[in-house]
Amino acid sequence: MELRDVFTIFLELCLFFLLLFTAWKQINKKATLPPGPTPLPFLGNVLQLHAGSVAQSFTKLREKYGPVFTVYMGSRPVVVLCGHEAVKEALVDQADEFSGRGKMASLERNFQSHGVVLANGERWRILRHFCLTILRDFGMGRRSIEKQIQEEISFLLEEFHKTNGAPIKPTIFLNRSVSNIISSVLFGSRFDYEDKQFLKLLQMANERFIELNSPWTQLYDMYSGIMQYLPGRHNRIYYLTEELKDFIASRVKISEESLDPQNPRDFIDCFLSKMHQEKNNPHTEFNLKNLVITTLNLFFAGTDSVSYTLYHGFLLLMKHPEVQAKICEEINHVIGPHRVPSMDDRVKMPYTDAVIHEIQRVIAPLGYPHSVTQDTHFRGYLLPKGTDVFPLLGSVLKDPKYFRYPDAFYPQHFLDEKGRFKKNEAFVPFSSGKRVCLGEAMARMELFLYLTSILQKFSLRPLVPPADIDLTPKISGFGNIPPTYELCLVAR
């Protein structure tokens, strides 16, 4: 036997034992985790999980294994939670244990556990507290930000008037306007709608949002161990995010040159001041990396989710013209045709409020991954510290125990028999527990003011009959991306 043959046999044996060891480790770990389909060594549950339709794959597994089950993404076990009860028991009743952020390999490459969205432990606590304080100081959930939102909407309405009722793709209109609200907080001023740098930034952010939800990214998140070494489309999100990071870093540099710590102009200034205060602390979390990445986190979170909710909402309202007509009736009755809508109007507009809730419910996102911060007993299982957990928000928002017609668009889900607004404890588009969306107050204000202000002045007209409007998402990832469409905004 030649030396080369001996070497080949040796390699094959090593591979065999490695496979055996991985399988043994998986089976051994499984003993403490909820049940689930048997994984293949290295590949995990590749046969059961389909990138591009992960939500549907989970629904099928739930039918077989119940509301709490384990799947393997590659060799990584992930505990999946479905329905209101299971998600509430974890995120609310055991809030501390389930407050960790799970692995998101596609983002980790750029962020390396920095920034408020991906951070864990003390770093996350410090950054989250800081973000909440500063956002509140800049008016989140208060009158001052309401004024700013109203002003920004007036610019959007002007742009809509200029279209003269001709067909438009609404994405860029909504993106520019919504993004300007968070941009004012982060960078101290809004961007002009024609600003080339702003348009490029939004185009990249939008592309990145689509990439984030694409099957490529889902594949990467499952098999990053191998895919990080391969060329291909899954790398696009990395380069886009790096470019966006560079943009933020350049804004930080400009702010630093004119910083007056006594008079912070925006979020970046506040963070820079804190960096100066803590410059002698070698363990401080107030460093450049956390500044750039947290700013980027807020920029994405504050732009994409609100503008996509409105974009999706328009489509639903065109599909259901009777709902659009009832909102307009309520606007006429409560606000009239001229006065600018304000947050005080919301309590007097239960139907509109119910429709906004129903829009958010039906576009149900998958949710972000969590992880357990310590060894955690849950429903008779033991989840070792660091185990990833997917609370499927979509399955809560479509839980048949809490919503009569889970898959239909039915605003009455949020109305009582007298037409008054009715809360529903399974309404969790912003998630729940310690990681609950940090911008919820701002987002809820934006959704109400945008929708009422637009419908007060315009009627949303589709280019095809309502029956032909297709609501099937173009892509389903962390969120559902609706199909591309055009509409006409006809002045009232």
Ligand code: HEM
């Ligand atoms: C319709 C609008 C929005 C929706 C549906 C939404 C939804 C969510 C969801 C589901 C999460 C994940 C929570 C979890 O990990 O369980 C989240 C996190 C987050 N959101 Fe939002 N969001 C919206 C708007 C905003 C806005 C306007 C901002 C910024 C001002 C924002 C900032 C954040 C941040 C920073 C996090 C990470 C929190 C953490 O990890 O501690 N979001 N959001």
